[in-house]
Amino acid sequence: MNKKILIPTDFSKNSLNAVRYIMALYPDRACSFYLLHSYEVDPFSIRGSAYILPERGHEPHDIAQRETEEKFRIFLKELSVFTTNTEHRITTIVTFETLLKAAKEAVAKQDIDMIVMGTKGMTGATTLLFGTNAIKLMEGVTECPVLAVPEHLEIKPPKEIVFPTDYKGPYKKRDLVYMINIAEKHKSNICVLHIKKSEQLTRNQIEGKALLESILTNVDHSFHELNTVGVQDGITGFIESRNSDMIAFTNQKHSFFSNLFSKPLVKKLGYYSKVPVLVLKHSK
Template sequence: MIKRILVPTDFSKNALNAVRYALDLYKKINCEFYLLNVFRLDSYTTSNLLVPEPGSTEYENAKAESEEEFTKLLEMIALHQDNYKHTYYTISSYNFLSEALEQTIANKDIDLVIMGTQGASGTKGVIFGSNTVNTMEKVRECPVLAIPKKVQFTAPKEIVFPTDFKSRYKRTELKYLLEIAKIHQAIIRVIYVNKNMDLNETQEKNKQLLKEIFETVDHSFHTISKKDVADGITAFADSRKSDMIAFINRKHFLFGSIFSRPLVKEIGYNATIPILALP
């Protein structure tokens, strides 16, 4: 079965790094990579009532520039990895990133989005750019994997999976996490971070269910007594030099904690761990 992966790019170094990470992560898998560039027109602003139309000189020049950058990118990809299992498609879109992502995910039946955490306009001191955070928050049709700026690919051998055990998990929610773990023989470290370390009856049942779901991969359970959930997750991952953090992206769970400003400041712009948000 062919996996379809969408990689947004603004042709920055960080975006190129995310492309390379994607190619290496799924090196052994038959994949179609859809490379998406959302181009804008310098002279057009939201206050301008005239939307540039296809066929206009300004529109066609901007699109041609995007396509020219794609030619260079495909040449770099060929130098990085000539993989017969991979095919590439480029999409130049005049649109807002969120809308272009939504349309491409639907039209191409995308399985996974992989993107860098900062683009060409990345601000020093901020690891997760607004585009990345918005994408991880809004995309619900497929997982989103965010690759920090300076992460060079190494096969993930340990993936941290934080949980509060308050919700029942479904196998379908975790299939991409399990897939990555199986491809790279990675260990999943399930961590529960809470000041109160005791689990109630519902939590115990959900923990048992998670054990059953993870029975086909190497895994272990860990409990950390810490008031701040985000601090506990990053401290655990940093101390073990883990390769990835994965979590179910539910509105009421962890998302706000993981991407809150205090955590961004703590791990800084030299963060070394990709984040996998599972819908």
């Protein structure tokens, strides 16, 4: 079955690296890659207090369109060096919408399976870990998984995927299927990591752990616990000590993910700029 993947791009090297990474993740599978560039004209035309987006046929729009088409031509030429699978098809999308809105529209229109985005990491004191756009997609897109790929990442198959959890679930196999499929394809081990807040698991946590184990039955997996450490320090140390290749979260309100990626923690989790982060959708 053809997999449809949306990749926002700003034509940077880390954006190119993200495309290379996802192509390597599915090297022998038929995939349709939709490269999305959300173009912002600066400045917008202003009438009163309203911002008016440039329309087709107007000079700002047409100039931006031509510039973007040329950038895509160069970008695709660079990418062609790394593409070897004839079943990897590429389509380009240019829009004047905000990135989040454009991504959600593309997901709905093209029935996208996954969004993949290159990230620049921490490049300055005021720069968020994954950048504002990546954070918006990771938090705002609930229709499909989002994979954030850091710059300078070595292109290699993930052999270990860390899945931090508090065991509170609820877990559904359809929510975890992308992580499981990646693990099956690359013979990866899924490390389920629980950072203990108390000595004993609650009944709800025990049931959640058992359900998770049943879902992961057909893939290599292991369970790990850490004591008396903070969440961000625990995960960081675990990944660093094992040279893990990917981290996966389930994105739902009031979840482990949302607590982990609250703004104070985002600025502290510097190590995550070195490993891809897979944000799995949560179905109700």
